[in-house]
Amino acid sequence: MKVFKIILAALLVILALVITASALTTRDILPALLERMDPENLAAHDAAMQKAKDRVTTALSENNPERAQRSLDRYINGFSAQLTLSGRVGYDLFFFRNGPSMLALALFLAVAAAGLIAHALDRSSKVRKLVLPAILITVLYVGVYIMENIAGANSMLMTVLKKGAIYALIAVSMNLLNGFTGLFSLGQAGFMLIGAYTYAIFSIETQSRAQVYQYYAGGIIQFQLPALLSIALAGLAAALFAFLIGWPVLRLKSDYLAIATLGFAEIIRAIFQYDGLGPLTNGSNLLRKFTVFETALFPFAVAGVCIALIALLIHSTYGRSFKAIRDDEVAAEAMGINLYAHKQMAFVISSFFAGVGGALLAMYQTTVQAAAFTSAMTYEILLIVVIGGMGSISGSVIASFLFVAASEWWLRFLDNETMLGSFRVPLLRSGFRMVVFSVVIMAVVLFYRKGIMGDRELSLGRFRRGLSRRKKGGAQDG
Amino acid sequence: MADAMLELSHVTMQFGGVVAVDNLSMHIDQDEIVALIGPNGAGKTTAFNCITGVYTPTSGQVFYRGELIVSNRPQGRMKTLYAGSHKDFPTQIVVNTPDRITKMGLARTFQNIRLFKTQTVFENVLIATHLHRTSNLFTATMRLNRQEERSFREHAMSMLEAVGLQDEKDELAVSLPYGKQRRLEIARALATRPRLLLLDEPAAGMNPQETDALGRFIVDIRSRFGLTVFLIEHHMDLVMDISDRIYVIDFGRQIAHGIPEQIQDNPDVITAYLGVDEE
Numbered sequence A: 001m002k003v004f005k006i007i008l009a010a011l012l013v014i015l016a017l018v019i020t021a022s023a024l025t026t027r028d029i030l031p032a033l034l035e036r037m038d039p040e041n042l043a044a045h046d047a048a049m050q051k052a053k054d055r056v057t058t059a060l061s062e063n064n065p066e067r068a069q070r071s072l073d074r075y076i077n078g079f080s081a082q083l084t085l086s087g088r089v090g091y092d093l094f095f096f097r098n099g100p101s102m103l104a105l106a107l108f109l110a111v112a113a114a115g116l117i118a119h120a121l122d123r124s125s126k127v128r129k130l131v132l133p134a135i136l137i138t139v140l141y142v143g144v145y146i147m148e149n150i151a152g153a154n155s156m157l158m159t160v161l162k163k164g165a166i167y168a169l170i171a172v173s174m175n176l177l178n179g180f181t182g183l184f185s186l187g188q189a190g191f192m193l194i195g196a197y198t199y200a201i202f203s204i205e206t207q208s209r210a211q212v213y214q215y216y217a218g219g220i221i222q223f224q225l226p227a228l229l230s231i232a233l234a235g236l237a238a239a240l241f242a243f244l245i246g247w248p249v250l251r252l253k254s255d256y257l258a259i260a261t262l263g264f265a266e267i268i269r270a271i272f273q274y275d276g277l278g279p280l281t282n283g284s285n286l287l288r289k290f291t292v293f294e295t296a297l298f299p300f301a302v303a304g305v306c307i308a309l310i311a312l313l314i315h316s317t318y319g320r321s322f323k324a325i326r327d328d329e330v331a332a333e334a335m336g337i338n339l340y341a342h343k344q345m346a347f348v349i350s351s352f353f354a355g356v357g358g359a360l361l362a363m364y365q366t367t368v369q370a371a372a373f374t375s376a377m378t379y380e381i382l383l384i385v386v387i388g389g390m391g392s393i394s395g396s397v398i399a400s401f402l403f404v405a406a407s408e409w410w411l412r413f414l415d416n417e418t419m420l421g422s423f424r425v426p427l428l429r430s431g432f433r434m435v436v437f438s439v440v441i442m443a444v445v446l447f448y449r450k451g452i453m454g455d456r457e458l459s460l461g462r463f464r465r466g467l468s469r470r471k472k473g474g475a476q477d478g
Numbered sequence B: 001m002a003d004a005m006l007e008l009s010h011v012t013m014q015f016g017g018v019v020a021v022d023n024l025s026m027h028i029d030q031d032e033i034v035a036l037i038g039p040n041g042a043g044k045t046t047a048f049n050c051i052t053g054v055y056t057p058t059s060g061q062v063f064y065r066g067e068l069i070v071s072n073r074p075q076g077r078m079k080t081l082y083a084g085s086h087k088d089f090p091t092q093i094v095v096n097t098p099d100r101i102t103k104m105g106l107a108r109t110f111q112n113i114r115l116f117k118t119q120t121v122f123e124n125v126l127i128a129t130h131l132h133r134t135s136n137l138f139t140a141t142m143r144l145n146r147q148e149e150r151s152f153r154e155h156a157m158s159m160l161e162a163v164g165l166q167d168e169k170d171e172l173a174v175s176l177p178y179g180k181q182r183r184l185e186i187a188r189a190l191a192t193r194p195r196l197l198l199l200d201e202p203a204a205g206m207n208p209q210e211t212d213a214l215g216r217f218i219v220d221i222r223s224r225f226g227l228t229v230f231l232i233e234h235h236m237d238l239v240m241d242i243s244d245r246i247y248v249i250d251f252g253r254q255i256a257h258g259i260p261e262q263i264q265d266n267p268d269v270i271t272a273y274l275g276v277d278e279e
Helices: A002-025 A030-037 A039-061 A065-097 A099-121 A125-151 A156-180 A188-203 A206-212 A227-249 A256-272 A275-281 A297-314 A317-327 A329-334 A339-365 A375-388 A393-410 A432-447 A460-477 B044-052 B098-104 B121-127 B137-141 B146-162 B178-190 B208-225 B236-242 B260-264 B267-274
Strands: B006-015 B018-028 B033-037 B059-064 B067-072 B106-108 B196-200 B228-232 B245-250 B253-258
Touching: A002 A099, A030 A039, A039 A065, A099 A125, A125 A156, A125 A297, A156 A188, A156 A297, A156 A317, A156 A339, A156 A375, A156 A393, A188 A227, A188 A256, A188 A275, A188 A339, A188 A375, A227 A256, A227 A339, A256 A275, A256 A375, A297 A317, A297 A339, A297 A393, A297 B137, A317 A329, A317 A339, A317 B121, A317 B137, A329 A339, A329 B098, A375 A393, A375 A432, A393 A432, B006 B044, B018 B033, B018 B044, B018 B245, B018 B253, B033 B044, B033 B208, B033 B236, B044 B059, B044 B098, B044 B106, B044 B196, B044 B228, B067 B098, B098 B106, B106 B178, B121 B146, B121 B178, B146 B178, B146 B208, B178 B196, B178 B208, B208 B228, B208 B236, B236 B260, B245 B260, B245 B267, B253 B260, B253 B267
Parallel strands: B033 B228, B033 B245, B106 B196, B196 B228
Antiparallel strands: B006 B018, B006 B059, B059 B067, B245 B253
């Protein structure tokens, strides 16, 4: 087993080296190609070939087989040079176009090989714990990068991946509150709105402000902050609002929080469209021309870091007390956990990350308008959390990608009227997608009562145990 | 003699017009095991809830090691509704939430077991170490508190060993049999490092052998952890066996107080439990 792993790793390393070498030595073949394709050069080549052919004929007619042989050789060499060139063109063009992704692929293979070797040599739990997740994360990011270069940044696949990553962050932030702390909040869209607006307001290009705020004399803010700083401010603004709402509401027991946060989300949407705030929020007009991301790696990186932070928090002593509050408030309080302080903590942190998610969503959409952040958006995210499993981070992540893919992509065809030959497929028309989508969700809820993941997490250990159990079971059956 | 470990002074708890605890005064000294008994609905658990901050008593004071931790007088509607027998109200108002009272060193268990249902046996105990944290949100999230985390885990593990549940540590708390769930609740309370342990019917639903073992266990942890124990219990054998003193209440009022032998022969107690002999 160990030997097998090392051999496999060696093969991967060789492959990675070959790909790297090819990607690095590739050159822009186009100038050379164009030169060859130049009519003069082509004519010269054709003339040379014709001449060689003529020489063969002449040699044969002169009954001189040696010369005929030599001329024929030259003729054939001319052909094969042409052939080599065309083969080389395809190869070089591929590596030239996809050079960066090929390098990424090589990195990917090298990391996989390193992981295999580390795994084969050291069986201690620390290596297993650190190396495998590190490999998986590298694989994920490199995979996204390669897909983006192959499928194109504006392809449906990349759209779904970008939006999925953003929704994953927002769903995990909601899960922190609803799934892990047991507080039922319905204000996610409101906090996203605050995040999106804060981000947009601070990162609009200074020279475009007059154009964006055309009805408000260019707005009151006349500077532009860097994207990451604006994102942090977006989170902080959402957190501040959460703190102010939580202050009175979280002292109450039971579900008043849901009502208060739902009301807050509706009110904040109206306030941001209020004309009097126009110099800041641009009233009910769009905010645009702010910094957006070029590559899907950006939302993946930001969402990944944020989700990792939430996961670390949940597995810390504070996260344990959040779960205690969810399971039994009375017992948690009797164990010395200050209910209000901990609920406020969870609420503020959740809203912070919802604000960051809102900022990413603004970047993804490239424009922001308050009217889009309806309570339906909150319900979408709540749906993701419930389908993924209350109290499962990986569940929320998986469910958000599935949700976005299904609603934006896979079920799209249901909205188009389709003809099979002369047969018009019944039911397919605009809006039918949502009917099917609802049925799919009902089916998921029926078969997975507690969501796809329940309150468990996706873990390599569990996966491996599952495999070995299956193997054992198979052996017993056999 | 230093201050009593716990002292209740004229505590009255009234819900609407119902006086659940009426003018209850008692004291518990260091290292004692004191039992609070009484028929069903006598107000025992309400008295517990007044001490631990779940309820704020309508009137009366509670001292813990000489420190005033709860003090209240009838307010608002209660000024006119008040029906307790003690009319001399304290002037101070001191209200503490249960978490603060636990931090002071009083830990409790519950009559109807309240474990954290989705968590393992070990996690249940580990949560009770949270109140001794010195890490803040940032250091805990960034794992800068490894030392503390390790000491928490060791402490939780030693509490599980103290109650003999170390082998079940990775099982779900709710999957344990009843008696072990009770022991787990005690371990969880002990993990908060209390000086005074309040046990609300620890032997409920146990058979005689288990009750017997529980009695020995309570005496054992008292000496091992230097605890004072205040318990509510219905199993008379257990109460008579381990208690240093007993308070008896009925309809919220104290009807008897003394060492077990005195209580056993007290005609008021017998009346309260068995009803009046009709002859």
